[in-house]
Amino acid sequence: MTTASTMKLQIEGMDCASCALKIETAMQRLPGVSDVSVSYASGTLALSVDEDRTQLHTIEDKIRALGYQPLGIAPAAKPALPAKRAKEIWWKSMKARLVAMTGALFAVALIAGWLMPEWDTWLFASAALISIVPFARRAISGALQGSPFTIETLMSVAALGAVAIGEAEEAAVVIFLFAVGELLETVAAGRARAGIEALIDLVPRTALRLTVAGETVSVPVEELAIDDRVVVRPGDRVPSDGVVEEGASEVNEAPVTGESVPVLKEAGAKVFAGSINANGELRVRITHAAADNTIARIIHMVEEAQESKAPTARLIDRVSRWYTPAAMVFAALIMIVPPLAFGGDWMTWVYRGLATLLIACPCALVISTPAAIASGLAAGARQGLLIKGGAALETLGKVTTVAFDKTGTLTRGHPRVTDIVALAGSEDEVLAKAAAVERNVSHPLGLAIVEAATQRALAVPATFGGGLAVPGKAVTARLKSGFASVGSPRHAAEHTDVETDIRDRIHALESEGKTVVVVMAGKTIEGLIALRDEPRDDAAAGVRRLKDQGVSVVMLSGDNQRTASAIAGTLGLEARGELLPDAKLAEIARLKEAGPIAMVGDGINDAPALAAASVGIAMGGGTDVALETADAALLRDRVEGVADLILLSRATLGNIWQNITLALGLKAVFLATTLFGVTTLWMAILADTGATVLVTANALRLLAYRPSR
Structure with a gap:
């Protein structure tokens, strides 16, 4: 029993979705080949193949027969670093050689015809027939491999028909212009791939690794292992994800998160591969190998996203399968109906039918959606907005409701001390005593109290012996002054009489969504400390921007309704609390009935909700979970990124419809002028080429897109 192996080939010459479709159709007809995925955006072919039934050279021969060039094969496993494609110099490409050949033949025929007018028709006919050979071979190969109605078929039929009716000069011009158009498409496709190439360039190829003896050795980044220590000098790029162990410096994370303001990094701070160290030397412990660092994951995710098709793209692919044969039938009717039914001139209407064939070429229509989607995905990646495919990108622009988790999404994810009420002594004394009691515990509230005391540089009293913790009630420790405890209001009420004004103060703080702990010395209440998981700095602005876009915003939380409502009230959105998974x-299913819904969570405990929503968005700052759990991830870890995602999606959807309108509108105009005898063959091919170039150029505008604030 044999098993299929997975392989990925790089292919030169793919410049539109119809190219990918031809290769995909041909591969699916080969025995032992399955799971075929072709991406013209990244210039790759991925497939599973039983090499006992189909050899690699057979696959490569089929690709060459279709007019494309296989450049090599890479293992399906993720390499240590994404492989950089060989730089394709457009004037050295196969399509550039075709332009040169067809142009030279036309020029020779033109000059020779001027010198020998009597041979004019034969010279242009010869030039046209020789020039058409490469395209005709591709048309025949496509037909034999399951794609009979290709752009090459339309062009070959039109050119040969022009020669047959005595319009050889126009046939030669049409072939030359078609070759030029294909070259322009290749150049444009190369521009679209430049975004991925730029990401690959962000990762340095070498790193300064620290040896046990404390010396630095330059090694390839592929050799870095987890827990290796590296030196990152001022001006250097961080070689892989890690944690700062020594040093302090500002780091420019714009290449990864899109955030232009440098971030101060000190001991304990995370750093991302590709970010640039500004002004101080850092010693970094590596936490991710080169294959799994943030840049590598972004590149692989964007490539996979470009290979997946958006719903609109799939629709256009289905339409294009019958569009081309329908266009050929329509052109044939134009050729024969007027002469037979109305006594029209045969040559005139055959000529107009051939022009219709050229105008009907579907390239611009087929490329309209994938070109915009690829540009939108690349533009998002540059701004720290990672989207896993065209389907998610399209859905984002249609959402009517955004549901936020609270903890770690709208809030920072850890509590902070917000209020200190001193009933005996000063606020600092109450906080210092509470920090002494909580110093040796790991409860989030205790850690927040210790952190607050540290920030105030308070002298924390010493404890004698270990503290005693009663879960859900209190922590008690022995200080020099006697026993002290930090506990819940209920615990305090069990051990002493709580005066009415103290109870009122506790209730007022809790009504603000804060958790209150009572600091006691023996049975005497000395103070209250209120803590709350505070909203992110940009949470209110992020919610406001979503509302300004006409999107409903709601917070779904497992916290009690009072706490959830208090946080939501400060942010200006509705809250639904006490929600078990x-x-x-x-609740998500109910909201989904009104329209597509986006769920925003931290990518860890919100996985079911993220999956249930129309589109899931993970806040994760580049963590593995954030990149793998949801349909989109926000590397900047900012609430405003949700609004940026929706704006980018709407801009992409608008670009798609602009492209479709351009493609179909130009065809409609030139079809009308053709039927009235205004359009010549060379004008028809220019119309098709022009539409393709316009559509591609319009899609490339998205690469410079920045969401408006």
Whole structure:
């Protein structure tokens, strides 16, 4: 029993979705080949193949027969670093050689015809027939491999028909202009791939690794292992994801997150591969190998996203399968109906039918959606907005509701001390005593109290012996002054009488969504400390921007309704609290009935909700979970990124419809002028080429897109 192996080939010459479709159709007809995926955006062919039934050279021969050039094969496993494609110099490409050949033949025929007018027709006919050979071979090969109605078929039929009716000069011009158009498409496709190439260039190829003896050795980044220590000098790029162990410096993370303001990095801070160290030397412990660093994951994710098709692209692919044969039938009717039914001139209407064939070429229509999607995905990646495919990118622009998780999404994810009420002594004394009691515990509230005392540089009293923790009630420790405890209001009420004004103060703080702990010395209440998981700095602005876009915003939380409402009230959105996981899923299903819904979570405990929503968005700052759990991830870890995603999606959808309108509108105009005898053959091919170039150029505008604030 044999098993299929997975391989990926790089292919030169693919410049539109119809190219990818031809290769995909041909591969699917080979025995033992399955799981075929072709991406013209990245210039790759991925497939599973039983090499006992189909050899690699057979696959490469089929690709060459279709007019494309296989450049080599890479293993399907993710390499240590994404392989950089060989730089394709457009004037050295196969399509550039075709332009030169067809142009030279036309020029020779033109000059020779001027010198020998009596041979004019034969000279242009010869030039046209020789020039058409490469395209006709591709048309025949495509037909034999399952794609009979290709752009090459339309062009070959039109050119040969022009020669047959005595319009050899126009046939030669049409072939030359078609070759030029294909070359322009290749150049444009290369521009679209430049975004991925730029990401690959962000990662340095070498790193300064520290040896046990404390010396630095330059090694390839592929050799870096987890827990290796590296030196990052001022001006150097961080070689892989890691944690700062020594040093302090500002780091420019714009290549990864799109954030232009440098971020101060000190001991304990995370750093991303590709970010640029500004002004101080850092010693970094590597936490991810080169194959799994942030840049590598972004590149692989964007490539996979470009290979997946958006719903509009799939629709256009289905339409294009019958569009071309229908166009050929329509052109044939134009040729024969007027002469037979109305006594029209045969040569005139055959000529107009041939022009219709050229105008009907579907390239511009087929490329309209994938070109925009590829540009939108690349533009998002440059701004730290990672989107896993065209389907997610399209859906984002249609969402009517955005549901946020609270903890770690709208809020920072850890509590902070917000209020200190001193009932005996000063605020600092109350906080210092509470920090002494909580110093040796790991509860989030205790850690927040210790952090607040540290920030105030307070002298924390010493404890004698270990603290005693009663889960859900209190932590007690022995200080020099006697026993002290930090506990819940209920615990305090169990051990002493709580005066009415203290109870009122506790209730007021809790009504603001804060958690209150009571600091006691023996049975005497000395103070209250309120803590809350505070909203992110940009949470209110992010919610406001979504509302300005006409999107409903709601917070879904497992916290009690009072706490959830308090946080939501400060941010200006509706809150639904006390939702267990099942209830949260049911709420998402209910909201989904009104229209597509986006769920925003931290990518860890929100996985079911992210999956249940129309599109899931993970806040994760580049973590593995954030990149793998949801349909989109926000590397900047900012709430405003949700609004940026929706704006980018709407801009992409608008670009798609602009492209479709351009493609079909130009064809409609030139079809009308053709039927009235205004359009010549060379004008028809220019119309098709022009539409393709316009559509591609319009899609490339998205690469410079920046969401408006």
